[in-house]
Amino acid sequence: MGYGSFQNCVRSDGFCIRITILTEKPETKMSSIPYASYICLLCGHIYHEAEGAPDDGIPPGTRWEDVPPNWTCPECGARKEDFEKMD
Numbered sequence: 812m813g814y815g816s817f818q819n820c821v822r823s824d825g826f827c828i829r830i831t832i833l834t835e836k837p838e839t840k841m842s843s844i845p846y847a848s849y850i851c852l853l854c855g856h857i858y859h860e861a862e863g864a865p866d867d868g869i870p871p872g873t874r875w876e877d878v879p880p881n882w883t884c885p886e887c888g889a890r891k892e893d894f895e896k897m898d
């Protein structure tokens with residue numbers, strides 16, 4: 812009595828080991844949204860959010876909405892509006 816549910820004597824010599832049961836916290840990870848890919852409707856070039864466009868100074872992991880609006884397709888020069896999200 813009085814020890815609480817988190818403490819138990821598990822050894823015969825009376826040495827007590829405190830056992831704490833950790834409950835898993837459901838982590839709210841903002842970054843858990845899977846990366847998407849966008850395809851250029853004009854030439855078929857694919858922009859992968861996970862890869863970015865390092866040649867254009869866009870680091871890997873850049874979300875499509877974070878790609879500068881003046882960014883154009885490296886293959887054909889199409890604008891962002893000419894890209895479509897891939898499923």
Ligand SMILES: [Zn+2]
Pocket residue numbers: 851852853854855856884885886887888889
């Ligand atoms: Zn293109």
